[in-house]
Amino acid sequence: MLKLAIWDMDGTIVDSRDVIQTAMTRAFETQGLTPPPYDATRQIVGLGLRESCQILAPDDLSPERVDALVESYRNAFMSRRTDPDFKEPLYEGALETLQMLRDENWLIAMATGKSHRGIRAIFDMHPLESYFDTIWCADDGPGKPHPFMVEQSMNALGAEAHQSLMIGDAIHDINMGNAAGVRTLGVTWGFGAAHELEAVGAHEIHHSYKTLQESLLRFAQATGN
Template structure:
C-alpha cells in the first residue's frame, strides 16, 4: 500500500455518509434533560458534530457542564432511540454505491475518521455490510478528537500512504482542519452540518453537492500526479 500510486481516501461518517441529525439532536436533548439543563438549539447541536462526545459537550457547555456525565447520558439516549421506530439514521442516497465502487479500485484504499465510538462504527458496518470496504478505521476511542491530526496520522501509518497522496472527505470544519493538520488534502460535502463558507475558510479544496460530483472529484484526485 505504500506505493506512491496508491491514494488514501478517508471518510467522515455523520453528515457525510449517514444522515444522523435527528438522532444527534434528540440524543443531546435527552442528555441535557437528564441533568436538568436546557438543551442546545438544533443549530448548536449540529455545530459540534465531528468532535468526540466529551469535546462536543465541552463546547456546548463552554466547559461549564458535567461533560463526562453528559457524554454517557448521550450514549444511553442513543441506545434508547435505536429501539424507537420514529428515529432512524439513513445512509445518504448514493453513499453506498460510491463506497462499493471505490473499494473495488486498485489505485486507492479507504478509511474512516469519525467522532463516533468504535462500537457505534461496528454497529453501522454490521448493519450495512461495510467491514470489507475500509483498510483503516479511526474512532473517538482511538485518538485525540478532530481537528487534531492524530486520527488521520494513524490512518496514514496503517496504510503506508504519504500525506500528499491522501485526502479527507467530510462535512465539517473539523474534518478540513484535521486533514490540513496532517498535511493531506480536504474535500467538503455540501449536504452536511457546516455551512459552505466555513468549509472553504477551513481549507476545503472543493465543495461537492452530490455523490456524483464527489466521485468525479475523487477520480481527479486519484489521477493527479502529486509531488
C-alpha cells in the same frame, strides 16, 4: 501508485442528524438543562463526546455534571436506536462511491468522532465494514481537529500525504485533514455549511456525490493511477 480516501462517517456517509440532535436534547433534559438548538449541536459533531458536551453545556457546569451529561447522551443515543421510528440512513450515492473506490483499487480509511461501539452499530445496520482497510475513531487517541487519525490512517496503509485525501462534512474534518497535509474535500449534505467549510480552507466543496465521484477520479488520474 497508492491512493487513499479517508472518510468521516456522521453527516458524510450516514445521515445521523436526527439521532444526534434527539439524543443531545434528551441528555440535556435528563440533567435538567436547556437543550441546545440544532444549529449549536451541528457545529460540534465530529469532536469527542466530552469536548462536545463541554462546549454545549453552560460555562459554570461542574466537571462531574459534564461527566453525567456525557453518560446521559450515551444512554439517550442507544435508547433512540430502539425507537420504532428510528432511521439512520446512508446518504444516496455513498455506497456506490465506496464501491467505485474499491473497484478502482483505492485504499479506504475511516476517521470518525464515533466510538468503536458506535461504529459497530453502523456496521450492523449497513453493509459498510468490508470497504474500510483501516478505522480510527475517538477511542484511539487525539480527536479532531488533531491530525492523529489521518496520520494513523496513512501510516497503517503506507500512503503519503500527496496520495491521500480527507472527505468530511464538518470544519473539524477539514481542519484535521489540512493539519495532516492532505487534500480536503468538504461536503454540504451533512452538518457543515459551504461557507464554513470554505472559511477553514477546504480545497474543494461538493453538493452531491456525483461531483464528489468525479473529483475522486480526477485525483486518481493526477496521481498517475
